[in-house]
Amino acid sequence: MRLETIGFRSTAPRRAVLQAIERAPGPFTVEDLLGELPGVGRATVFRTIKLLQELDLLCRVPLEDGSVRYQLSEGTHHHHLVCRACGRFTEFADLELDTRIQEQAAQHGFHLQGHSLELYGLCPECGTAGVA
Amino acid sequence: MRLETIGFRSTAPRRAVLQAIERAPGPFTVEDLLGELPGVGRATVFRTIKLLQELDLLCRVPLEDGSVRYQLSEGTHHHHLVCRACGRFTEFADLELDTRIQEQAAQHGFHLQGHSLELYGLCPECGTAGVA
DNA sequence: GTCAGTGCAAAAAATTTGCATTAAT
């Protein structure tokens, strides 16, 4: 990890959290992580998650019911397609979309600094299964 | 109110919540509402807020820090420009944006059922003040 | 008169904090 490169210490708990995240088969909650890491303190897991988000290594995805899931991030700016059935989400980026968003902000005299976009529905697998 | 029209009872607590919401000068938290309505029970305020959201009379806006604000809704589908400085938000709708979102979903073989888009930045007033 | 809606207080989540201790650099 490049944690040390940017002034953070590479500690056992942090490495453990990282590994658990990489091991995760899909989106997870903080509680999931805690369950995977019996030896690591609650606060540490929360603190590490926060750190990883700031480093853009982890993305936080709010669901429609208000709950939150996390998933390893590809790093670059992107949005999510969230499947209501299986709960998994796919990243995608769309420059045109981002441009249009900037235009909207400009039209309202708004100084845009960030945005978040989540699409909810059924992924190809679940959508097909549901219709069939 | 048309609550009764759709099978819900028009009760004093609900009317009180509605009035408090209409009185609100800007986005508010549940706690704000509770403070305005000493006579109304916690659970009732939460239940009424949930109801109003389902009726599209109230919109729920997640902020970047994970907290949530509410604001009376214009009813139709829209997005928000959230000001990081003053906390207020403006609604806007953009058919082109929605279309592009649908296209993205289609490209991923995703059956789109809903989406949420929040823009964060500085509103005209705060942006100008900040720069000046 | 019925049953949706309410209030209350307790329970359940979800997250943060304080602080003495540990360990990375």
Place this chain on the structure above:
DNA sequence: ATTAATGCAAATTTTTTGCACTGAC
């Protein structure tokens, strides 16, 4: 040696639940 990072347990914050009671229709 410094001091960032940790663990723990307690404190907050946010939302939900159970249930007897009230009041809209």
